Amino acid sequence: MELDGGLLVGHDGSRPAGEAVRWAAKMATRLGCPLHVVRTWSLSSAPRPASARGGYVPPMTDFEAAVLERLEHDIAALGLPIDVDLHCHVLHGSSGRRLTEASEGADMLVVGSRGAGGFRGLRFGSTADQVVRHAVCPVVVVPVDGSDDPADLDAQLRAQPQ
Known part of the structure; x- marks a missing residue:
C-alpha cells in the first residue's frame, strides 16, 4: 500500500481503535486531507468468507474481501463526519509491521493505545x-x-460476529 499523504489510522475492531479513528477523522476534516483506515489480517483473524464451504478453502482474495467488508461495516457504525475523505484498506500481515511500512507515505499515523490483542490490563499495546x-x-x-x-474490551471482542 502506497500513500501520498494524509492520515493513516489502524483499526482492529476494538473500542480504542474506534476512538482513534474518530480522533483521526476530526483531524483529517480540519486539515482537509484524506483519512486512510487500515485493518491488518491473517487467516486466523479473518472472518469466514461467504464462499467457504465444507472441504473447500477459499482463495486469499475471498478472505481479504471479507475483512474489507467487516472493516467498512465497523467504520460505518462509528458515525464519522460525512465530509471526511475516507479510504478503507486491508493488509495481510502483522499490524505493527504493515502500519510501519504504510507510514512511509503518510503525514501522520494514528493508533489506539491498546487494541484487540494482548493481555488484560495492558494500557499500551x-x-x-x-x-x-x-x-x-x-x-x-x-x-x-x-x-x-x-x-470489558475482552467481552466486546468475544461478542463480535465471526
Whole structure:
C-alpha cells in the first residue's frame, strides 16, 4: 500500500481503535486531507468468507474481501463526519509491521493505545509500541480513557460476529 499523504489510522475492531479513528477523522476534516483506515489480517483473524464451504478453502482474495467488508461495516457504525475523505484498506500481515511500512507515505499515523490483542490490563499495546518506535512519520497514540475496563474490551471482542 502506497500513500501520498494524509492520515493513516489502524483499526482492529476494538473500542480504542474506534476512538482513534474518530480522533483521526476530526483531524483529517480540519486539515482537509484524506483519512486512510487500515485493518491488518491473517487467516486466523479473518472472518469466514461467504464462499467457504465444507472441504473447500477459499482463495486469499475471498478472505481479504471479507475483512474489507467487516472493516467498512465497523467504520460505518462509528458515525464519522460525512465530509471526511475516507479510504478503507486491508493488509495481510502483522499490524505493527504493515502500519510501519504504510507510514512511509503518510503525514501522520494514528493508533489506539491498546487494541484487540494482548493481555488484560495492558494500557499500551504491542502495535502502538512498534509504530511509535519504527514509523517514518509522526505518530499519535489515542489513549484508552480511565473508565475503560480491560475486561470489558475482552467481552466486546468475544461478542463480535465471526
